[in-house]
Amino acid sequence: MARDDGAGRSLAWTDPNCPVARAADVIGDRWSLLIVRDAMDGARTFTDFQRRTGIARNILTDRLRKLAAHGLITQVEAPSGKRRRYALTAAGEDLFPVIVTLRQWGERHAFEPGEPHSVLVDEHGAVVPRVVPAAADGRPLTSETTSVRGRE
């Protein structure tokens, strides 16, 4: 994993050994997250992202670079003289559970009852069920029943 930002300066992690803090340093701003969301939803070109997010172009340039520096996206060469396209790396694709849980939280808590919003469906059009952290035996876990080990 890359340890420097787009300009080559080394990153001072907010909290050196907390994975949540490190993840937040990478995608913890509004735009990076939405860029990844749109990439998962089919966005491939600079203008795709610009149109969907409404982000300023200079900021989009910056975020695409940073996401690339962090190994979440890459520019893939097109076969013939076609333009290059952006694509998620494995690490970027791996954010899928984060996007899904965030989406489900938003559905439950950021909309008025009855207010329309988009929904995530599987190949058969069935709504994706609520994602819940669970123990190995399937028992659902909450912040009450879990704790962080190894924080210094």
Add this chain to the structure above:
Amino acid sequence: MARDDGAGRSLAWTDPNCPVARAADVIGDRWSLLIVRDAMDGARTFTDFQRRTGIARNILTDRLRKLAAHGLITQVEAPSGKRRRYALTAAGEDLFPVIVTLRQWGERHAFEPGEPHSVLVDEHGAVVPRVVPAAADGRPLTSETTSVRGRE
């Protein structure tokens, strides 16, 4: 759900009917997320949050207010003349799956192999298994096998 920020101005949602964008508008900055993380991990007072996150005090004031305005935390009155404490609301607690997936992503992609980091364990000390979105029949889902319905 509250529709105004701490100063009473109305919020212009980044993307009006995308739950991911709305969630990002609420917790999409580095600090809000870490404050919620620490609240889940036992932080209750202003100084708890300040010490754990290292955030500037004026920004902490601002974020606590905004999180309260969005209904994620509240100030609970203490019995006698004791100081009030911050506590997560149900909506705040409900961010648990988001924090967990973010943590698990960070563990996999924001650390060098072998680099130490904290881990999330259940009441018996067992590491929390990887959280994966799944269809109703238990089949794991990815961004390839899902799509967003209802985006205008």
Add this chain to the structure above:
DNA sequence: CAGAATGGTTTCATTGCGCAACTCATTGGA
């Protein structure tokens, strides 16, 4: 009761962000 700790607020310099205009390469059409 005095001093320290808690829970902020204010001030001010620095940084980041959004908008608009501009550049430059690629591509498509007459």
Add this chain to the structure above:
DNA sequence: TCCAATGAGTTGCGCAATGAAACCATTCTG
């Protein structure tokens, strides 16, 4: 082939957000 359109940025400017430090009012503690 030449010109227009589109894609992918870059630059400059003004405003809003951030961070460090100082200041202040309560509330504990010895």
